[in-house]
Amino acid sequence: MQTTERQNTHEAELDARNENILIYVDGALLPRQEAKVSVYDSGFLLGDGVWEGLRLRAGKWVFLSDHLDRLFEAALAIDLKIGMDRTQIFEALEKTRDANGMMDNVHARLMVTRGRKIRPFQHPRLSREGPTIVIIMEHSRLEASAKNRGVRLATVPQVRGLPMSQDPKLNSHSKLNCVLAAIQAEKVGADEALMLDPLGFVNTTNSCNLFIVRKAEVWTSTGDYCMPGITRRKVIELCRANGIPMFEKNFSLVETYSAEEIFLTGTFGGQTPVSEVDGRGVGNGALPGPLTSHIQSLYQALIHRDTA
Ligand SMILES: Cc1ncc(COP(=O)(O)O)c(C=O)c1O
Helix, strand or coil, X not given: CCCCCCCCCCCECCCHHHHHCEEEECCEEEEHHHCCCCCCEHHHHHCCXXXXXXXXXXXXXXXXXXXXXXXXXXXXXXXCCCCCCHHHHXXXXXXXXXXXXXXXXXXXXXXXXXXXXXXXXXCHHHEEECCXXXXXXXXXXXXXXXXXXXXXXXXXXXXXXXXXXXXXXXXXXXXXXXXXXXXXXXXXXXXXXXXXXXXXXXXXXXXXXXXXXXXXXXXXXXXXXXXXXXXXXXXXXXXXXXXCCEEECCCCHHHHHCCCEEEEEECCCEEEEEEEECCEECCCCCCXXXXXXXXXXXXXXXXXXXXX
């Protein structure tokens, strides 16, 4: 695999305005350099928290209700009391947006941790103040040239775990498994890690969901071991609503290597084409492939309807 120019699914244009953004920390809006959390924070100490990545279009939060559903479900699952309802979370997002005068091409990372501990140990009952709620909102325009340059994947030894260990469906602060996968991929010159499930079926990447196209059919994993990506769900629904054969099923590397098209999905990049898997070029090299391009258009139209 060649190690030429690096490409990943979260390639945003550098924007000098991000040096001067205001960050929401527990209700206060603080300049970037002053926005800090305690070293006793359970998020810092243990990765004990949940988060959402959202995008803003035309002053509206894309698929907001889906993001709030996932946030509150995850918080319930880890027994974390957010202390705010959906309306209050929306108001916090809007307060941050207003303070930064943002309308378009914006990415927000909304994080909730169990809060400050009285001692630097693991037990959740040691978190006595909190939760800690932080919103980092940045100007984030997807690099037009990068979007369809194609991501190179390498299969890594780190697998998506079983739900009875750290359930891979949780968007937890702790992402060490995914971080290790990303490191492993980088070591062999790839941009993103392709992760298998415990049985060896192709599942997802370290930060995105994965789809393959074979003979005009679109396949993605059963969903058992991956993040329940909102973009993933929208792509599945769009395919079904537009007569594109779509299957959530087990498939292996054999079928992946011979796919005509492969693309990744995530809030940040929408649908990002894959150019290479384990050193094998994808399809005839067209980026994006025709079905990927069609799905990209359907998805953009859906975002416009959602934020109209
Ligand atoms: C491991 C993983 N897969 C997929 C996704 C994409 O999810 P979404 O489409 O909701 O952004 C994310 C985003 O956080 C992720 O961390």
